[in-house]
Amino acid sequence: MSIRTFKGGAHPPERKDRSGGKPIERLTSVPQVVIPVNQHFGAPIQPLVKVGEFVKAGQKIADAEGRMTVPLHASVAGVVKKIEPRMQSNNTEGLCIVIEPKDPPEGESAQDFMPPLDPFACTKEEALARIRAAGIVGMGGAGFPAHVKLAPTKPISYVIANAAECEPYLTIDERTLIETPEKIVDGVAIVMKTVNAPEGVIAIEENKKHAIPYVQKAIDQSPQVKAGMKIRIQELKTKYPQGGEKMLITAITGKQVPSGGLPMDVGCVVSNVGTLCAIVDAFREGKPLIERGFTVTGGACKTPKNLVAPIGTLISDLVKANVVETDEESLAKVIFGGPMMGVAVPSYEIPVQKNTSGVLLMSKEEAMQYEEETCIRCGRCIRACPTAVSPALLAIAIESGNYAEAEKIGLLDCIECGSCSFVCPAHRHLVQRFRVGKQVLRALKQKEAQNVR
Template structure:
């Protein structure tokens, strides 16, 4: 049964705290670096700023190669829920955007922005919110997000997500335990900047509104306990609590259990048990973001280990290559058979693969141990089932079984043994006599399971999309069929209602068609009559009449009638021409008869003349028969010319009439 609020407050006031199972007590070695003040380093020759330095997703890049950036300028945007931006650590030029070695055990390349400093270290415009109590909560949470703040205690969870929590919180826990050996960055921060940490706590209290604030510090940091106690003494709700030194007392679940006796459920969060936790470094960054408007561009890093001639804590800009920090700590390789630098502490840290690995938001220590100080792990040996790992596990797991199933890739069974409850503290590997890197197997198993889950989720999303599409297509098909069915029914009903009227309309249409057909047939008969009168033109007329008879429209009927009238008129004119020809022939015939009678008369006259010539010898040239014959021929030629002229005039008149008839037909067409 968990303790209630009043009981927790009472026990904390008398330092009667709870405990968590397991844990180990490795040598602390903090005195190597916690005795000197924090130093500020000169700028390196190049910064390597990874886009993703936290749990979640990286933001969208806002700069291009060749751009000039100012100190504190946003390099990426927080366009997704679990993303926070990164900022330029100094002013300079973006020289490259591409893959660079990452702060990860594998050293795998990740998207990085390379910035060459210009030495001016010029700030961008800052927007502080010093009167934060007068601003809406949303504005403060958004400012924390825009500042790129994520958990600086090691997890790297986006701070604005936790700060915007809407659950009722009883205890706001400020984690200053720093339980891992060698690391003293939080210790020096609390000693030198207790007031700014207090300001960050005030801002979180304004946002979260807890009932009580508990500042937890391990009892091996007396100076830090004293300075923070002084900084918080004016606030009755703030209480600095000294925690017994035990690894991993600084773990989130373990610290909640020590202070409240409450256990965070599997896949649960501290908020589920009424608690919220932030690291002291995160509180300092929140104070900088709200009170000064500064984004997160630097953090304190501990340089420690016997391979450093001058161990210390330094302010390191994010993106600084660790080679620059090693020079600042006077790193000497003479105490190591081969160069070996661990990012993090000896329990949870990892050996970096390159000295160009950059400092990121969760980098709290660079450990360069001498060979005798921290021997290189020996080769892995077989498990002897000593159960030392189970006794040391602070999460009450069975590391031995988890190791077997993780190594055999039987991930379903490993999850049944609560693999994801492992906090990867390294206590099991620390006590293992067989030198088995247990945490390595757990991390690999978790990564494989996450990949499988992502693939399964993608497949499930694809299946849902496919089924949704099929359902949509089927729905559209049914809608179309229903629409067509309704339309058919409507047509059927309309035909049933208007059946009589429709039949009458059809009958009337048939009658009109029949009448037109009879009219065309009659017209064809008329054209046939005309054809018998004039063979050549009747053939053409009947052909055109047959063509026109097929036209169903009134316009074509009118055209056919006009053509018939024109042809009738033409026929009449042709008959008139025929009569004219007949009269011409009769005139010619009469003229011929006259000529013949004249010839007869001339012959008789000639004979008489010849007889007279016999009787009379005196004749004259004017009375000769040749003259008389020429006069007759002239009269006949004049009559013929007159007839031809009359015939030509009638032909022209006929041609003009035909032209007018054709013109009228074309206009009718």
């Protein structure tokens, strides 16, 4: 098997050894869940329940009409205690539904799942409706509605299962490959059928090659593969950000997604491992997206783990219950996500969301901040950029307030992977500038559009 990759990128320390060998643990009880109402990329939705109301696990508790929306479901059975703004993992306050677990009234079920649906017997429209009804979004980080991604307007040649997990520290996808490979293969087959793709590819970095035999066995035993579906494994070079959609597509197909384009423009659909497993649950069990797997690790974490917990679980509750033990003296930073693209949060009082792939408890040594210096024009950021953008020129344009020039250079093509910041010898905070720059550029475009009207 040839090992493929893309041009550019970086090689940050992997630091996956602390949690990589830890089997996935499932939390069976939590004292409360704080569920953010809007956890998807798209139009906002509104609560459908009231304070004091009893809800079942899997019951729809928020929704709205619109193509770019997905419903929200109760992750536990219990009583709605509050509906109020709370701090979320993006460091902004958003409306949350707080549920305290409680047994259902006598004679009633604690669950409100949908009936199972055969994904290979239903129509495409029924499949997409089921995926939306389950509230499934991209679980790799973006939170894009899955039913929209799986309704491309162009022919699809490849369904790519993103099992690269290139972010340092994170190992939940690795454990999923080892523990439930048959679910991943089933998910690939379901998506292939939904988008009418002739080939499925499970992309695995070479630092996880020990998981390949498990996945290959699941492929060989898959009823859909035996019936003629083509699903294979593609080993990839261990490099960051190998797990980016555009990087995966280039490595596997040799094609490049055009500037401003989408994977479907080159005949591809890419889905994260967690998303595929959630799709399987939605069809096979009728289970909405009410829980997810994630890694808890870092130098200040005494008990690195791979966990599955209800959506809305507070990290503070895991610490209080000693599910996660921390070294408070060395703790310097809490990050939701990986160290390259994750977000530092102010406290433990933040809930797990649909797109939470990891929680890092960083030690002072790990979180050491470097003093930013003047750009020395070395060009390392240009060589590292996987999207062929010039980070140095972008930074100059943004710092001078020339957002039109920044757009021409490729600001909106930046995937915010942080490779440029990682390799910069002057420790320039490049990716932070680009994130702010994108927000300013979009605001300027909206204002311009309003003036035109």
